[in-house]
Amino acid sequence: MPKFEYTSEFECSIEELFSYHERKAVVNRLIPPWDDVVVVKEPQNLIDSDAEFLVTLAPLVCFRWIAKHCDYVKNNQFKDIQLTGPFRRWEHTHLFGSNEYGKSYLTDRIEFEPLFSSISRIFAENMIREKLIKTFRYRHTVTKNDIDFIKKQSTNKQFVIGIAGSSGVIGRELTSFLRLLGHTVYKIVRKIPKQRDEIFFNLEKEELTNLSEPLDIVINLAGEPISEGLWTDKKLKAIYDSRVVFTSKLIQAIKKLEKPIIHYINASAIGYYGDRKERLSEDGSKGDGFISDLCQKWELAAKNDLFPTTILRIGVVLTPKGGALKQLLKFVNLNLGATLGDGEQYISWITMDDLIYGITHILNNRLEGVFNMVSPSPVTQKEMMDTISNKLRKVRILSLNRKTVELIYGRLGKEVLLANNYVIPDRLNLSNYNFYFPYLESALDHLLGVKDE
Structure with a gap:
């Protein structure tokens, strides 16, 4: 045998x-x-x-x-x-x-x-x-x-945590990891709960119901996927409502809880900074465009004076399970990987592992304020496509110029696919978080299961 x-x-x-x-x-x-x-x-x-x-x-x-x-x-x-x-x-x-x-x-x-x-x-x-x-x-x-x-970790204290957006790619991974650490995790859902680990969020009444125990921490990762589908008026409204309106109502629901929570963590995105070529830390100013305006309103909806709050400006999260990398792999495996525009626009990325470690690090140390959730090593779009293609031993021969990308994808192409995002995680670095995958080469080795001979 x-x-x-x-x-x-x-x-x-x-x-x-x-x-x-x-x-x-x-x-x-x-x-x-x-x-x-x-x-x-x-x-x-x-x-x-x-x-x-x-x-x-x-x-x-x-x-x-x-x-x-x-x-x-x-x-x-x-x-x-x-x-x-x-x-x-x-x-x-x-x-x-x-x-x-x-x-x-x-x-x-x-x-x-x-x-x-x-x-x-x-x-x-x-x-x-x-x-x-x-x-x-x-x-x-x-x-x-x-x-x-x-x-x-400086503490092994276990918390009762509610997560909105737990069914998303990030939410699923974070839920599993927090449970592995011994935390009690409840999924905040908008449908009538069917499982014991679900809390009902009545959006209209702005209430969280059927809690079996008080929550210590709430993490909001909810949001309609930005890069899936064209930006029609209906899509843009769904993107806005699922972030700004949802967050505003969730904050009101949390305020109504009998026992105040001790920490609130809300997702945002590095799209806050817009299309910028310069190095950007958390002190960087807001950019221009729909995504920048969205992120600003999203973050404002999360701010409050009742409980400590953390904003996560999340970059491109790399995992074959979903998001950008999953979409890129479909094209690369068919030898259809392409540079977009001149390919020199920077992408600020982070592996799923470093993202959930980073969120847990923030949670355990009760860190407040804005954090850029990106690796310390941004790469150009061309570098990312070439590296993925090389790891999978595929050929990258295609190139789509800026006009073609904007023609195919519209505002999505201009504001997301062609945008420069050279963002640095200064506050994570200062908090003594050590990245496990700071460089793209080793990150892809791990995520794709490849190893250079």
Whole structure:
């Protein structure tokens, strides 16, 4: 039977490494962003409970994977064995160890048997091994970074947190990570709640109802996607209402809570600064255009005198799960990656990991005011397209001039796709936050599961 092993060393004790794998929501956290996997059921423990996943391979091609945890030995090992899934047999053993230098190691050992005939089995085994290497390189990197981040935190205090926009790409990742840290997280929703972890936000009455316990912190990430679809009048109204109107009403609802919250965090965007070529810190002035005006009104709607408030001016968030990178990958994989305009406009980006670490850092340290949520290394649009293409070994030969981009995308093209955004995270740097992926090369290695030979 084919076997696979992947081992990494960690700068922590064996107890810290093992307990990380027992944390709530760790299953969600360790799913690579290039895999279309939904956690249907989290395991209750690593001793004798099941986990269930819905795995999509292609449109209309999906299957359920059910695995049972067993053979649990504290700080030593646990296993998960496939009950239902794509293999004849799958047994995954997680082995933990330590050395005399205070470091620990994790070995993921897998025995598997594909559902293929003997003729095609060798080909299938090679494909599976390549995918496993890619997967566990990602998982071990996330594990290392998460443990390092947790150890650096000044407080382990746990909060009750409400998140608006929890169904979005950022919201889903932040929810999982905060739960992994032990916080109690409720999703603020506008539909009648169906789950115990949901709070109903009655927009018309400006009320938050069916709270099972008082909230300590509210994080507002809600907003209609800006770059999806053309900017029709209807789209622009949806963008405005989902940010400015929604935020204003949410603030009023929070003010009505019996127990005041201790911190409020609201999303905004680096579009606040407009199309600017100069280096911009949080002290930079407002720019011109619809996006700049929107961000200013959005931030003003969030300001209040009742509770400490933080504004997150978020840059281009890189993750294959959604947003700009997901759209770019569609074109790059077809060798249709293109420079837009002259390609010299700067893009201020941040990985999803650094974004959720940064938000958590702000939350734990109760930091107030405006923060640019971007990496310290902006790149030009051409540099980003070339780097993605090279990582995936694709060809980039297309170029769309400014007039063509504006003709196709209208104001969206002019204000977003062609805009210069050279934004620097000065306040994050001053708060002693250390980026895990400050440079685009290493960020894409991690996010795309590639590694230069």
